[in-house]
Amino acid sequence: MSSLPGAGQQWQRVMTHVCRRLARAGYARDRLERSLLVTTTIANIDSMSAPPPVSVVIPAYNHERFVATAIDSVFRQAFQDFELVVVDDASSDGTWEIVSAFRDPRMRAVRHSTNLGAHATLNEGIAESRGRLVAVLNSDDVFHPERLECLTAAAHEARGNDFFAFTDVDFVDAAGQSAPGSRPAGDYLKLREACREQLPALWFLAGNPAVSTSNFFFSRGLFDTLGGFSALRYAHDWDWAARATARCRPAWVRESLLSYRIHESNTLIEHDVWRHIHENSYVQASALFRLRTACAGEATAAIPFEAACRALLRNESLHPLSLLCFLVGGLTGAGSDSLREFTRPADGQWALQSLAEAEGYPADLFQSSARLIEICRTIVDQAAMIDERWNTIQHMGSEIASRDRWIDDLNVRLAAAQQTVTERDLQIEAIQQDLAEKSDRLAALHASRLVRLAMSTGRMLRRLGISGMDPRLGED
16 A cells, blocks of 8 residues: 655645735745745645545445546545545455556555455555544445535534534435435435434434445544444444444534445345344344443433334334344343344354244244334235125125025015916816817707708608608608
8 A cells, every 4th residue: 555645735735826816916926936835845744744634435345337436526525635545345346447547646545355344444444544534435425525525614613532423315326317216215314304303312223314334424533432343244334323423422414415326236225134134133232232321321311211212113124023132132241242243144044043943933023113014014904905805795795695585586476476377377278178168069069950950851851752862861
C-alpha cells in the first residue's frame, strides 16, 4: 500500500486562490509568489505528518460495474480535505484494475490475496486510515456531493470525542436510475416514518435506519472505543450502529446524501433465511442487554417500557421465538462472544434449526413477526373465505331443499292428476264397453225386426200367389 499525501494539495489550492484574490486587490505579484512557494512547501512538509480531518474507506469486492462511480463520487465532494483508502477484498472480476487506474495523490489502495469478508475488510481499511473522522462507502454506492461537507459540519458542532451520524437515503437501480418503487425503498420509508416517533436510543431497536455501512460517518475515537465490525454477513452494520447508539446519541441528518444501489448481488436481498434469523436475533438481544445496562446507570434516563416494546414490535426483522432463545442464552450466562458463535452454523447446521427439529417445532415459528403476521392474516382470510363458501353452500342447500319440496309437491299433484286420468280412462273404457253392448243389442234388435218383416212379407206374397219367385219366402 502506497502512502499518498492529501492535505498539502488541498492547502496549496486554497493558498493559490487566496493569492489571486490578493493580487487583484493590488498586492505585489513577486511577494505573493514567494509567499505561495513558502506556504506550499510548508504544507507539503506538514502533509507528510498531519492526517487529513476525514478518511473515506471503500471496501471493494466484485463491483467492476460500479466502483469507478463510487470513487468519483468521493473526489467530487464539495469538502476536499480527505484521504481515500480502498481495500479490494480479492475481487475475481476487473475491480482491482479499475481501482489501481486512479492516480489521485489522496488515494491509497491495497488488495487482498484471499477473500476475508466485508467486516474484516472494513476493519482493515479503517485501521489504515488516519483521519479523525471516518466515512464508509461501499463500492457499489454513491455519495452525494455535499455529504462530507454536511457531516463534517455536524461533527464539529457535536460535543465530545464520540460521534456517529447518518443521513437519509435514496435508492437507485443498477443503471443509476431512481428506484423509489423497489421493496427496499418501501421498507426504508416505513422504518424512517416509524423512527420519527421513537427516542434516538431506540432507532436501531426498531430496525436499521442507516441501511448500510455506506451511510456511516463516525469519529475515530468512537471506533477505537467500540472496536471493529463483528463477523456477521448481513448484520455487521446494524450491530455496530446499535453499539454506537448505546455509547452516544446518533445524529440523523434528514437529507438524502447517499444513493444506495439495488442490484442482483446485494446482500440485502439474499435469502439465507436461517442466517438472517440468527444474526437479527443476536443484534436485537445484544441491544436489549445494552439498554438494560445503560438504564441501570445513574447518568442515563430510563427508557419507557412501552416505547421500547413499540420499537421492537415495529421491527420487521423481529423473530420473536429466536430472540427469546438468544435472550435466554444471555440471561443464563452466555456472553456476547458466545452468543455471536450461534450466528454461525456448526457442521452445516444452524443451532435454532436443530432445536426446532429436535423439539418437533415447525420451522415457520422462527420466522419474523412480519412473516408470522402475514401467515396469520392469510389463515384469517382463508377462514373467512371458507366461512363465506360454507354460508354459500348452506344457502344453496336451503334453495335445493326448497326446490325439493316444490318438486315433491309437484310430484304429488302429478300423481293426483295421473290418478284422475286413470279413473277417467276407466270411466271411458266402461262407457265404451257399455256403448258396444248397446250397439250389439241394437244390431240384434234391428236384425230380429228385419226377419219378422221378411217373414211377414213372405206370407203376404204367398197369399198373393207370388211366393215362387224366392223359395225362402215360402217358408213359414
